Amino acid sequence: MNTEYCRWINSEKVDAQTKLELAAIKDDEIAIKERFERPMQFGTAGLRSIMSAGISRMNVYTVAHTTRGLAELIMKSDAVNRGVAIAYDSRKNSELFARTAARVLAAYNIKVYFFDSLRPTPELSFAVLEYDCIAGINITASHNPKEYNGYKVYWENGAQLPPEHAETVSEAIAKTDIFEDVRYADFDTAVKDRIINIIGKETDEKFIKAVLGCRICPEMTERHGNDLNLIYTPLHGAGYRLVPEGLKRAGLANLKTVESQMTPDGSFPTVDSPNPENKECFELAITLAHDLNSDCELIIGTDPDGDRLGVVIKDDKNNYLVLNGNQIGALLIDYIIKGKVLHNNMPENACAIKSIVSGNLFDAICEKANVHHQNVLTGFKYIGEKIEEFEKSKSHTFIFGYEESQGYLSGGYVRDKDAVAASLLITEAASFYKSQGKTLYCVLQELYSEHGYYKEAVLNNIVSGIDPMSAMTDIMRSLRDCGLSVIGGVDVVAIRDYKSGIRKDLRTGQSQPTGLPESDMLYYELADRSNLIIRPSGTEPKIKVYILTSAATERECDLLIEKYKNAFNQIISKR
Secondary structure (H helix, E strand, O other): OOHHHHHHHHOOOOOHHHHHHHHOOOOOHHHHHHHHOOOOOOEOOEEEEEEOOOOOOEOHHHHHHHHHHHHHHHHHOOOOOOOEEEEEOOOOOHHHHHHHHHHHHHHOOOOEEEEOOOOOHHHHHHHHHHOOOOEEEEEOOOOOOOOEEEEEEEEOOOOEOOHHHHHHHHHHHHHOOOOOOOOOOOHHHHHHOOOEEEEOHHHHHHHHHHHHOOOOOHHHHHHHHHHOOEEEEOOOOHHHOHHHHHHHHHOOOOEEEOHHHOOOOOOOOOOOOOOOOOHHHHHHHHHHHHHOOOOOOEEEEEOOOOOEEEEEEEOOOOOEEEOOHHHHHHHHHHHHHHHHHHOOOOOOOEEEEEEOOOOOHHHHHHHHOOOEEEEEOOOHHHHHHHHHHHHHHOOOEEEEEEEOOOEEEOOOOOOOOOHHHHHHHHHHHHHHHHOOOOOHHHHHHHHHHHHOEEEEEEEEEEOOOOOHHHHHHHHHHHHHHHOOOEEOOEEEEEEEEOOOOEEEEOOOOOEEEOOOOOOOOEEEEEOOOOEEEEEEOOOOOEEEEEEEEEEOOHHHHHHHHHHHHHHHHHHHHOO
């Protein structure tokens, strides 16, 4: 029998409910192995796993143990008095895990700023900066299914933890015992002693003001907001209060909400998975739009922790179309550029940023407008780091950043994606174009007409087994070893290996630095101008393949995507 399993079920420090859960699997060797073979790996994305008992799962003990590791990093930084901001989303156990983290920090005399109820992720980033905290903790599994929860850590710059600090926390976790080396303070006593400080409405107000301050053409919603018919859903998550508040303050008078999805609920009873990338999440909103018998031009939705934005618009046949993250990003950067030019306030050193796996229409728009643009590694922390770098060096002025997974940011008040601000920005864009007699769909087609058609796809290859992380490492190693030179019958002209930091031109044999930090990612440049990127997910047991295409028509892009999907499915199946 697994030693760690036996220790848990016999320990006086494990609660009775957890012991009952463990007793129920005592004859299931596979379940015990999955839960106790090895612990979760703490990284820059923190932790994310199914909620259940065991060292590889999210529970109060793994949360406390991780917080003990973070406490060591903070104490080494001599920053206990600067404090840690803590927020949480609507998921089951999120508040419990947040209170557990606060209790552990308080036991080590580390000041805590604790939100009085659930809040969107961007407000956590904002609080870190607003209160000059050394760190922040957000309990959320973002858009994952209801069985999951997560633990994200932010550093003093408001962005997620950098690799060197994540390594320090990971080492501290490995050196300490999950039961014997973790201390807890009483929550209420710590509040009374002002070690834990409850924050709420005052922070909300400052955050909303910062969001409203990032509008491009505020007069658009102030003058024309009454003309735009809009529906919003928070998908039972943390955006339920601040998104409607921000929209109403901006002048959106005709805002309707999906009432059955407005109540925070970690079981997400009306959706299979609370991911605004999926059309299924918007079925109730689209039904409401039809029931209202009004010309609803725009539907928006935010994920459970309020950092990702989904958008639904009407096409030229009056059907509702769910936009992907790249289409939203293209519409937003195009609107930002047009709005700033209109107001004659485009900085000479303006810079827009996207993740390297995001679509290339963004690049084409920026180049046409002579706006500098940069690619960064996947993870919004890298965009956050660039914002901080620009503020210090004055080399560029940040105007917009996005990831294809529907994360957007248009201001420097936070260092993470912000669906509250993105909601305002897309509605402002819709109002702007409506005043010109255009819809967002019309504008999107104009962008394709001007720059060519761009289309993308993402393949999620699930990696199963007891140790999926090791399996993903093996797959990536195998891909490097085989050195793909042809994919789908098309020549690979260059390979960027971000683990080695080298781009190799297969036509000339020449090599040069990629210019980006180390990451376990392979980027294939193909002769037909398509780009294929493969990387292991940082939060889930998946190998992700990104297919970026461009052609004269959507049909041509679809054919390219289908070809490369088939090619990569064959490649991965052989690893």
